[in-house]
Amino acid sequence: MATLVDNYEQQYAVLTADITAKISRIAIVNGSEKRGLIQDVDRQVEEAQELLEQMELEVRGMSGTARDRLRGRVESHRAELKRLTQEFQSAKRSKDDGNEEGLDESWDTSITIDQRRRLLDNSDRVERTGRNIQNGYRMILETEEIGSQVLKDLHDQRETIQRTRGRLRETDAELGRGSRLLSGMIFRALQQRIALAMVALVLIIAACFVIYYSFKSKG
Template sequence: MATLIDNYEQQYAVLTADVTAKISRISALTGGDKRVFSQDVDRQLEEAQELLEQMELEVRGTSGSQRERLKSRVESHRAELNRLSQEFQLAKKPKEDVTDVSLDDNWDGGVTEDQRKRLLDTSERIDRTGRTLQNGYRLVLETEEIGSQVLKDLHDQRETIQRSRGRLRETDAELGRGSRLLSSMIFRSIQQRLILVAVAVILVIVGCIVIYYSFTSRS
């Protein structure tokens, strides 16, 4: 519950900060520009009012000391919104119509010391949230850079593997050709040996025949 209210407060703080910046510019504008800024601020004030209503609904769902603490925070936000609405109404008036009815420097708009402290605490939380978001964004950029480098390394490794695979296929083809050539050489060697053996056998047989006939003719 408190986390949801914190989220509403962060949205509210962003809205009111933008409204404050625009109000400071409206009084110096004229014509169409002033009308456009005024319409934009009207819309943002309505959004801020809706956020306060959402916060009040969430506060009703709490109890005990937490409810009182959250209620005080919402009341301080509402006092701040009322002050911004009054400043906006003054800023919308033509310069010649603006008199000394502007807010006095000592006007506190009904904001108590505790409410001011709550506003300061909320502002500090928003600053811390902003710094956390910046750190997170920087971390995302660093992670993206690391991821890009990893992808580049993987791409280079893939090319290296593909080149190695190509060389392996070429080596395998060369081994296949060498194996076939070696088999052919072994077959020819065996064939030649068989021929030599056959010739030797024939020569032995012929020699035996010659010797046989030579003995036969003498006898």
């Protein structure tokens, strides 16, 4: 959620920097260009207010020190937007009053210098925000590259495991055939031993009969 608030703050910083730049131009242009700038700033001020409302909604869903810290930042942004709105109204009035009543040139110059200073400050902030966005994008690309490599490694490991599993199945099948073959050989060996035992028994019995009848005939 804090990341979402950070994204809102980045959008807000870019938006207020553009508003500041346009306010400084409103005081020095006329006609349709001025009307176009005024319409743009009106729309952008509304967008900035909507961003602040979104930030406030996100902050309300938080708890602990993070909520207090972000709430202070949102209040600071709202105070900044209020100041920009006042400058915007002043810029709209200053040009009209200057055309009708002829405002003092040094006063206009001081306003322009102050606006330029704020514009430079906001430009620096936008530049820092841009660098942060670029760094974040680079980190995302690096993370994506690492993730792709991890997925590739996992895919290779999966293929290795599948090949090993296939070899294990083949080994099990060979062991099964060998076991059946060995069981058959043992069974045949037992059959042969039984047959030999029976033959030996028959021979012993026959010998006993021969000996018996031999002694009987002598007696």
